[in-house]
Amino acid sequence: MKRGWLIISCRHAHELLSERMDKPLATGDRLKLWLHLRICDMCTRVEGQMDFMRKALRRLGE
């Protein structure tokens, strides 16, 4: 197995965070994202922001 295959960039992490809002992630992607979020505070912040945006949009017109 290639070394570093579990390491993803923030850009890729953002893609996975978004994909996760629309469908369940493949196991490998879940693992990569989980590991990335463990070490990256900035992406953890973006994770919360994605949830926040969904919540805000559902309240439009209420």
Add this chain to the structure above:
Amino acid sequence: MNADALSNSLDGLRPTLLKIARLQLRNDSWAEDVVSETLLAAIENAASFAGNSQVKTWVVGILKHKIIDQLRRGGREVSIEAQMEAAGVDSLDELYHPSGHRLSPPLDWGDPETTLSRTQFFEVLQACVERLPENMGRIFMMREWLEYETDQICKEMNITSTNCFVMLHRARMRLRECLEMNWFAKERGP
């Protein structure tokens, strides 16, 4: 609720309904139509309004159904544009270093409930959704406001699921940037 009180509150709701309908449909005459249909349906079904939910919530519920019908009717025209837009170049390159790191770190957005309690925040949110390219905005609202599943959106808009995920992702990142710049970077609003 008596008929007078209902028609008064419906009258007051019209501008809000129109704003949301435009945001979702991106077509002024469709938006006018669905809002008229919604108000008519509300008046005709006034008897079925239990009165234990807010008039606004009830009417917005009707509006969602009318919008879904309109999207189906107008689907063919819209889907061709959507395919073209999905094929167009709109990468997120300007946000990242070639290595995939973000060029500027995302800000701390603070307490979500505090933000959601501000009326002005929703004005900024609407303005930011309006700024998304037409079909990206339409698809994004279908997903987040009408709460369609992604495969339903692909089917209605006749685009591939890859394009659909890509457009939703771009919409989220663009909206994130826009909210940050126009709300969160300004000390949490005016």
